[in-house]
Amino acid sequence: MRNLEIARVFETIADILEMEGDNPFRIRAYRRAAQNVEALAEDLESIAQRGALTEIPGIGKDLAAKIQEYLSTGRLSDLERLKDRFPPGVLQMLSVPGIGPKKARLFYESLGVKSVDELEAALKEGRWKDLPGIRERTVEKILSGIKTFREGMGRKLLSHALPLGEAIASALSSSGLAKRVELAGSIRRRKETVGDLDVLVISDRPREVVDLFASMSIFKEVLSKGDTKSSAITADNFQVDLRVLEEGSFGAALQYFTGSKSHNVRIRTLAQRKGLTLSEYGLFEEASGKLVASSTEEEIYAALGMSYVEPELREDRGEVEAALEGKLPRLVELEDIRGDLHVHSNWSDGTADLEEMISYAQGLGLEYIAITDHTSSLSVAHGLDRERALRQVEEIREIAGRFPGIRVLCGLEVDVLPDGSLDMDEEVLSKLDVVVASVHSHFNMSREEMTRRVLRALQNPYVSILGHPTGRILGEREALDLDVEAVIREAAARGVALEVNSYPKRLDLPDALVKRAMELGATICVNTDAHVPQQFNNLRWGVYCARRGWATRERCLNALGFEELVARLRRRRPALR
């Protein structure tokens, strides 16, 4: 599957053309092509074989030829030519918030800086003073952008890392050399970003496992390779650590390598108090060195007098105490989620029409979805004004009848305006089943103003869900300056659900705040915010995030069956039919 690779190629071309000041529509064509290629469910190679490349939206004759060239030669002559114009580090500057093509080019051509690091140094040395249009405030903004950029770097989104880990694990499993393969570390804890990847293997032929691992074609460099351990780096600079163990110590090793560090410190202290000692090889009696437990994690936790702790909870956020008291929650699972209440179509900025979205969701076995397109103040997304909104309601009700396998609710993702009012009148809102209220603009209000704004939206009787409540985007945008505690309390009091947006870069509410929402009695709703049918599959990322926040099925709005859900929505929205 080389779709992602080709999407990146188109993105890079778009970046370079943008720096050269090329026709903006041509640039947009490349970006749109990249997006559509990335969203494809089918392999580009098999589409190419069918000769159907131009059937992909946004792919015409030219781009189809470029895809063909890339598939057959592994390179693209156009791109090679363009790449000579700007060093890769200059292209990377575009990922720094506050730097676009114009500034990147300016810095490169007039300061000679070829990377983000060099740019930072030059700015700190004050070498920007003679540059046109660059003053103190701009420099401050860019320096803080560089900080944000660095925080997002080096770590990969879970949604990228987990499939990679699963591919490595399955290659090792299918070799027949391993009795068991598990991913450990933060990826097993389902942390939203992952710094590296830990793979544990049980085998009595460790040398061969190591050889197989080190020879995998995904790696560009093998850092170390011994009898039971190896580390290697993938082409996109992601480190993978392999550890091969004997069957007996698997539980202890899995527990040890899953972490987190702070969770393990707590566990080992606990063991010490009981006269025991815990290592990656097992739980032993301190005095005699006698093995107490080692083959499964369950045994180890049990021997310490605790209930089993799900990996997602192992962050030392109170799970040790709760496990000792037997009071850990039963976490929500992917199978508990019955529907999706935040879905877009091509009525606003989605790519698929209503039928496609509904039929895909039905195919996945969802019991219900709510269509929630944007409202008109979000003009970039071609949001709906009242007339189109009303027309869409009629159309949804009509189309829904043709899909007996799934219930389709009418909704909107309504913009929360700066004063906290909603971007749609009450007459329209009263005709909807679900209203997701979201902040999409004016991100830099003061904490007081922003909090007042969101609280006012929550107080609106038509709002059912607060969409991506903090507005953060991993590696791209900080969370809104918001008194989240007050927002959670208000949501709990008003019966408005807080969204856990499953989009891998959002995961918003973030896990720590999901936990706070649980503590304060609020309800969450794990939605995909799908703009493309395939994005319904993002649900798992949201569920992981919710689990890391101790969320239970009982406190998850869309774990309710349809009748219960409607009853719940109606409780807040008397007008619901």
Added chain:
DNA sequence: GCCGTTTTCGGCCCGACTGTTTTCAGTCG
């Protein structure tokens, strides 16, 4: 570079915000 019941050329999304200017350029969504 794509696209088409306004169809093979001429559109294609554009408003808000910021910081720089003194009427605007760059970035973002």
